[in-house]
Amino acid sequence: MEFVEIGHGSGGKLTRELIENLFLKYFGSPELHTLSDASYLNLGSSELAFTTDSFVVKPHFFPGGDIGKLSVAGTVNDLTVSGAEPKFLTAAFIIEEGYPLKDLERIVASMAETARSAGVSIVAGDTKVVEKGKCDGVFINTSGVGRVVRRLSPSLAKPGDLVIVTGYLGDHGIAISLAREEFEVETPLESDCAPLNGLLTPLFELPGLRFMRDPTRGGVATVLIEFSESSGLGVELWEESLPVRDEVKFICDMLGYDPLYLANEGKAVVVVSEEDADKALELLKSHPLGEHAAVIGRVTDFPQVLLKTRVGGIRRLELLEEDPLPRIC
Known part of the structure; x- marks a missing residue:
């Protein structure tokens, strides 16, 4: 090239x-x-x-x-x-x-x-x-x-840790796409763009906090693939647990997007020990930006990121060649 x-x-x-x-x-x-x-x-x-x-x-x-x-x-x-x-x-x-x-x-x-x-x-x-x-x-x-305050790294993660996302996926990517008026779709959907320090800093006190990343370009899938490569561990995601708005699902189905790869500008991926996961969710849900936080998967010792689909299948997630929505940040 x-x-x-x-x-x-x-x-x-x-x-x-x-x-x-x-x-x-x-x-x-x-x-x-x-x-x-x-x-x-x-x-x-x-x-x-x-x-x-x-x-x-x-x-x-x-x-x-x-x-x-x-x-x-x-x-x-x-x-x-x-x-x-x-x-x-x-x-x-x-x-x-x-x-x-x-x-x-x-x-x-x-x-x-x-x-x-x-x-x-x-x-x-x-x-x-x-x-x-x-x-x-x-x-x-x-x-x-x-x-x-607290050094975080993929290397701190262990098999059995849980993966949390702090809210709905794909809002920013779809909001930008619609704002470009490339498609004749009307929806009240807005970008999730927001500073997250007020939401996330309380998690610094949890002994089992391992890793955090904001899933911007490339979305949650890219964050977890990079996490897997850095840690030598894997992640099993559960499709039925992914928080995605109905409007985002509809537009993704219509345009062929995958919410896991869409950009977010007001969400975080959090990896935390199973023992501290409930406390992490409690802290996140107590803040307006984290009320839709959810556990979406588990860290495994098999170094791949796999999505367990609603119908029971397994899909391997890999890095995309290109972003379907360039210039979203």
Whole structure:
């Protein structure tokens, strides 16, 4: 392959190949090689988590959010699922000449409100403007720093641990698809875009907490496949336990999408010991963002991710070549 393809940004198989064959070839730090949502940085007396993310979602405004809200929530969530308390963010903008200032102000105001709600401060930034036609309106990069409370890793997992998802799957991916007006479907469905630190930080106190990840590009399936590869363990998922809204099921059936591979921007996958699973569910369900949390599977010693279907069959989940919905974050 000689050129970058849209699938290289999908979070799936092509993304993995690009990272491993190009970026890791030249960027050799041990922190980067973990390929986690955030890196742990030891500064002597303190340990920090550091992450960065870029946002190119199209359209910039969609039901339940916008590119500004998404840019703050996404970075807050990457820190939180890494076991850190988010503290500070930076924000960098690449703006196309001619972009409406009223839309830019709306985006910046949304970022400020989301940061306030998450208890983080935006402390540095950068702005670049490119000629008209050289950028699709506005792209945003946010980086974040947090204080590590609890180191989490796939390597901590054990066979018998349970897999929890904190709510309905696929809301964001379908909301973005419909906002693009590519299909003549009307539904009140909104993106789940939200900062999750208020929901997830109480779980840090559970002795049996092993691993967390927010299932954005590539969805829950991709998160669990990467978890399996990193841990050397497997996961058995139960299709009948997957929380999916009727509207999302309907649209997936109509368009051929799989909710397990759709992006989420306000959900987390949590792996926890069987002993602490009930307490984890209790804590999650006590928060508005976790009221539909559910146990969806179990960690196994067979290193594959398998879905037990409603009719009793077994389906192996694998990384997709491309995301059926590019530019969803």
